[in-house]
Structure formats: C-alpha cells, structure tokens
Amino acid sequence: MESKAVPTVELNPIGLSLADYAGRPSTLCPGCGHNMVSNAIQAAVYEMGILPEKIIKMSGIGCSSKSPNYFLQRSFGFNSLHGRMPNLATGASFADTSVKVLGISGDGDSASIGLGHFKHVIRRNVPMVYIIENNGVYGLTKGQFSATTDLGLELKHQGVNVLPPLDLCMEAILSGASFVARAFAGDSKQMKEIFKAAFAHDGLAIVDVISPCVTFNNKDESLQSYTFGRQNVSPLQDIKFYLEHQREQILDFADGETREVDMPDGSVIVLKKTASDYDPTDRMAAFQMLAESYTERHFITGLIYIKRGTTTVHEHYDLVDEPLNRLSVERLRPSKAALDEINTRFG
C-alpha cells in the first residue's frame, strides 16, 4: 500500500512550525525594514524552540511599535505609550521570570521621548531583548527628523537637519549594557543570528537595527537607507549562534580564526574574524570603534559589546522561585498574629 504524500512541515525542537510564530498581516509600507525585523524575530524564536506563550512583546508608539502585532500572535503583547515601553517592561518582567521579555522600540521612542527610560532600564538590567527599529525618521507622523537622523540630511518637508545624531549603541554601552549589537534589516541572515544571541543573553540585550523607511528616509546618502547600508556595510565579524545540541556543528563554521562566547543556557555565539580582529569584550575599544565608524562613515554591524555574568534587576529582590503572578492568595497575606503584634507595638 502506498502512503499518501503529506506536505512536510518542518518542526522545531518543541514540535512547532514556523506558522505557529506568525502574527497578523503587516500594515506597514511594502519594503519597510520593520517587516524584515519581524520575520527575523519569528525565525529566530522558532529556530531556538522557544514557546510563543513564554514571550511577552512590549512596545511603545510609532511604526516600530506597531510591528509586534505582525509576529508571535500567540504571545501576549502591549503596545503602550510613546517612550515608556521600558517602564511597562520592567514591571511586567517581575510577574513570571521564566517568560522572556521582548521590547520593540524605534528611534523616536528610545532616542528622544524615552531616552531617559532607555538608559535607566539598561542601568537596572531588566533581563530582556530590546530591539530598536532605527530608521532615523518619524514615520507615523510623516517624515520628521529624529534624534538619530544624520547631521546635514535634507528631507522634503523638513529642510536640512542641523543637529548631530545620537548613537544608541554608544549610549547603551555608556549606561552599562552587557549586550550591544547592531544589525541591518537588509541582512536577514546576520540579523537572525544576532537576535538568537540576544535571546540567549541573561541580562538586557540591546540590538539597534538599522531599518530603512522606504517612504520618508531612503535617500542614498541617508545613514538609514538601504543603499547606504548595502554599500558601506562592514560587519565586525561573521556571527553564528548554536544551541547546546548544535555545538558539534561549530567545527563546520570555524575554519578561520574565531572567538566563542558561551551563553548561560549552554548555547554559544561563534564570531569569525573578518577584516579586523575586533574584541567585543573590550568596552573602550567599542567606544572607539563606534566613534570612528561615524566619522569614517562605515556602517558597522555585528556584536559590538558583550559582558557575561552581570546581575539582573530581579536578583536584588530575593523573590520566590515560582512565578510571582501564580502565588495563591494565602501566600500573599500575612497572618492575623502578625497584625496583632503590630497593634501591640504601636499601642
């Protein structure tokens, strides 16, 4: 008897297909970099075998912050307030620390209205993946300059930008970030590997994704355009991420000079040397590299800085091991005897 041909659906280590990680149809402009980011997130989480229910998607306001609706439909999401995503993420992260927090933000959100929160959430070290979809422009309000727009850029309705840009990777390292990477929405392969590494990190991971706005800021000379990205991209390293059970595959990749970064869950980031031998554990070198890349107009991508073994915000509070939000009410109310003691003491 011949068996019927069944279309094969590739399943990940926990038995889910890529479709289980899908979101609603995107309403962003065709060609928007953010859609590439959504796809890469979906692919990264799928390949890592993380249950979608074990992720929460937090975002602020803007085109970038709309995008969590377009991936991981089975994950809880909160499209909150402009610039305030880090605040909501901080509180939500305490409810169940086995749930991974994914923050999606933009350059308006993180570099302008929420810059203070951006720096403080890093300083607090809330364990989360914090992705900035950086297009150097306010898209949802139709094309105003943002704080990451390049100095001197000319836009149709805005004229010439007279203020210098902030570099969010530099701000992040300065604020004490323990994982800082930059990706390019035009390079899905590298972006996906960086996302995986970020998810495996046990502190706050910043990924600044240069994600072109095809409608308002895609002129060739713009720092955040597809053309600039493709022409000037210079990856710091060739990056590959391996889950614990994939470790034997590393040899196939590691034919050149490589660095390996062991991650707390047994996974490993392998960084293959490119033109220069960049050391992502050297904080001062990271600053210097970022400063030079701006003046020399190199578009740097890859893992810029990593430091293992930092203390997360949760560790300061000595909380119960099980999810706080599942504690029974009996365990949340002190005894009557405890109140009697207080009354005696205050009496």
Place this chain on the structure above:
Amino acid sequence: MSESNHSSQAQDMQVNDFVMTICTVNGSGSATANTTLFRALFSMGIPTSGKNIFPSNIKGMATWFVIRANAQGFTGRKLGDDIIVAVNPKSLAKDISYLHEGGVVFYADHLALPEDAPENLIYYPMPIKELMKGLDVPRNLRDYTENMLYVGIVSEVLGITKDALMAALNKHFAGKPAIAEANFKNVELAYDWAAANLEKKDVYTVEEMPPLNDYIMTDGNIAAGLGSLFGGMQFCSWYPITPSTSMVEAMIEWAPRLRKDPETGKMTCAIVQVEDELAAAGAAVGAGWAGLRSVASTSGPGISLMAETVGLAYFAETPIVLWDVQRVGPSTGLPTRTSQGDLAQIYHLSHGDTQYIIYMPGSVTECFDFGWRALDIADKYQTPVFVLSDLDLGMNYWMTKKFEYPNRPMDRGKLVWEEELEKFPEWGRYMDIDNDGIPYRTVPGNLSPRAAYFTRGTGHNEYGNYEEDPANWSKLITRIGKKFKNGIKDLPEPVIYRAKQDAAIGIIGWGSTEIALLETQHLLAEKGIHADFMRIRSLPSDTVTREFIASHQRNYVLELNRDGQLCNILKLEIEEYSQKLISISEIGGLPMSAEWATESIIAKEQEKYGK
C-alpha cells in the same frame, strides 16, 4: 513679667486640655523628644495628636511640633497656643505672639526673652546648658540630649508622670532597654530639677485617664504601607517625593518581616525605586497587566507625571492602586504643607473619557483598611484605583483605632488561568460574558494557546484586536462606564455623625479634616446650631450621599483647597440638589481648624439666611 506667688491650688486648673507647641530648629534632633512627650500623654490615656509643621529644608530653619491634648478627643488643629517650649532664638518673639492670655513659655534660659514679652504669660526658665554640664555627652549627641532635658522639665510642670515617660521611651526604643534607660536618666535629671526649683504657676495640667486600649499611635503613611502589604501587594514602583516617601519606606522596612514566604523564606513582593514618576506609573501598570497586585505611591506633582500612563491603564483595564499623599501644589515652596487640592485633577485624570474610583481615608486606621481594600477593588473592576491621603494624615502622629485584620479573603477578581479559560466556549479579553461590564482577564505566563491578546489603549474590539469601527469603540467605552456604576456598591459608604437633635443643616467633609469637623459640629451645637456631619469616603458618590444632601436645607462642604473641589463634583453628580450645596474652602498649608470651620459656617448662616 508675671512673678506671682499664688499657689496652683488657688486657681481653676485646666485638665487634659491644651495646645503645646515645641518651637525648635529643623535638623536638631528633636523628634525623639517630641515623640516622647506625645507618647507619654497617650500612655496616660489622654487623647492626643502630634503635628509636625516643618519647612522644606534639612537643617537650620524653624520647625514646630504641635501637641494637642483633649479629654473629649478633639485633637484637630486649634488656633493659637496654650504652651510653648521655646528653644529657637530666631522664632522666639513670633512664637510667643501665638500664646493666649495666661499661656506658658518654657524657655531655654540662655535665650534672651524679647523686651516686650507680654506680662500676662507665665515664664519658666530652663537651665539647659547648666544641666548639660553635669552630663557626660559626646559632642554629636549634645543637641539631642538638650532636647531630652526640656522633656523632663515640661513633664514635671504639667504633671506627666515618670512612669508615663519611661513607658514612652521603652516604646520608642523597643528592644533596646539600655538606650531607653540612658535617655530616661537625662529626662529624670531635668524632671527632678524642675520639681525642686520651679513653682507651678499656670493652669494647665494632666491627669491619668482610662487607658486607650483600643487605640494605637502611628502615622497614615505607615498604615498605608502596612495595609498594602496585608492586601497582598506584589509590586510597588516609586520615586521619592514628599510627603509620600515614608509610605514606601514603611513597606521597605516591614516587607521582610511580613512578606517572606514561610515555606521558602523568599520574598513575595518587590519594591522598586525607578528614575521618575513616569517610570513608576509605567512599571506599576506593566506589573498590574502581568497579574501582580501593584501599587505606586506619590504626591500631586507625581500624579501629573503619571497621568498619561494611568489613562492608558484605564482604557486597557489594568488593575493598579495609586496613592496620592497630597501636599500644596507644584514645584518648591510648600511641599511640606498639607492640602486637599488634588481631587479635581485625579477624578478625571488623563486624556479621553476617564473616571476613577477614589478612596478617601479620614483616619490612620482607614489608611490601613483602604490599603488592602483598594487592591481588591482594583482587581475586581480591572481599573486604576486612587487613594487620596494627605500630608497631615500621612506624616503626622495620630491616635487611631487599632488596625483590623481583613475580614474577607483576598479578591483577585476575574483573573483566569489555563483550566478556567477552557470552560468558556468563547472568550475575548474585553468580552462582557457576565453582562456586568467586567470581562475575564488572562495574564502572561498563561500557557493556553487561547490566552494571549494584544493590548493597546484605544481601538480594540472584544478580542483585543485592532478595530477602528465607531460602533465597536462606542460600545466598549460604554461598557467601561457601566462597570463603574456597578462598582459603587462595593465602595465604603459615607460615615454620618448625627446631631443630638433634628438638624436643618449638613456638614460634608472628606479625608483628614474629620477630626476638625467633629469638633466644629460640637462647637456649633454649643451655639445652638445643630448640624449633621457626613464624611465621604469614596467616589463616585452613592445614594447615601444623595439622601443626606436631600434631607438637609443646606449642606456646607468644607475642604482644604481654594475652589471647593468636592463640592463641585457633588454639584455635578447630584445635580438636582446642587442648590443645597455650599462650598467653604481655604488653603494655607495647615490642617483645618474647628474655629475657622465654625466661624465660616456661622458667617454663611448669618449672611445668607439671617440665622
């Protein structure tokens, strides 16, 4: 200057009824001394209050601690002083000017009394520096010890017993008997000096009363912190601001004792200081959204910063409890002075159609009570709930009823996990399944594939999905309104204190002014004006409030703000009786006094109604 030699027995003594102000310099370590006097009176069974009137400053400016003892229990602010303890040379002349005739000045004898010091006062010199010579006190404790010496002298002259002082010190230094004993020795030295050297010339004295067994002594911020901890608070985010800071500090102090899980010894709550009130509100809302019982505590300026986030929580239907310990207005100047000026701001805080449940505690014990109740109500109605305290209630010592243990189990409302969710054939986060306006709620960590939804402020349908259809939104926002109407029945009703005979007029108040308004009711009755007094404890207003207003010809609404904020709200909510509501309000930064309230009501009665 009076140097009369009349013996005290010859005069009519005024027993257990005085206002005493200790006039000192801030940062000079007088808190222990002042608290000791206050506690000693309390331990003698005498109803007492202690109000700290302090500047927005750390060291060197004039500060006053006002103790009012009153056998009838009227311990609100009273105009003028009967007794002052003068140790601040800079404010001495002015401090003396607040005394009534026959008033008493205890003054450190190294201070020069003003040349025009009135002769109709009684002056007791206190040889503080001289007494210090006999003590071996380290330099850093000298100011502090000098303060303990005036405690001894004042106590002896007033008749506060040594036993009461020892009891007060033992309470203050609970668990450190050696320190209590050392302090007592200094107090006793001055006490014995006064007994040997001062002759009683004034009329103020204290006598032991039946013990105040049902009462405790503490402040509203400690009560609020404890109430939150007994209410199962799991997350608090905050940013320091006077006068709310001590509420969170109380939680930080008590949480390790009260909220360590007995099984594992680990904490069941986190109290997180963040970078500003925007973050405090945001983190609290994030935690509430994710299923934690969540509290943020602040004062008026912090509320302004929290406005956008709280509005989001209203629309996203996220439970969270916000404490506003009110002070006077924005910026610097009067942040250490009390006020009831945030009600109007809070009731409809933020953009769009909002309205909040507001608890208004009027006593310290109610701060505890509302602390846990507000968490239940926030969970039950899935909404931000405000508790409006104020600096007077929050930071001053009050004699208050013992805290009562919550009389019902904690209510987490319609929060459902995997199994319960399976029971619904159809479920959406904002679906009104029970037709009571309150949907069922899931939170992150729920592993059911049906549980997740995407939260946003506006433009969502019953399933939490994006939708801009006008009919949809109109229906959803109407449901949220319905939820509030249903919620009124669960809120604390007003407390009504009836006049001894039929009353044509009503007095309405809220919050910390209860004590002054009870005295007002009493003072008015002495003048033949009978008034019922109602203290409103929550908003939106209920039928009890409506009936009270309807049943009086005139209702005076007394508040510590300029424009009569509660009066205005009541006029809108109980529109058919708005003519019966008359606002009397004033804001100067100090607690309400019964004299002012009484005079204001009488003036209105005369001016408008020729009574």
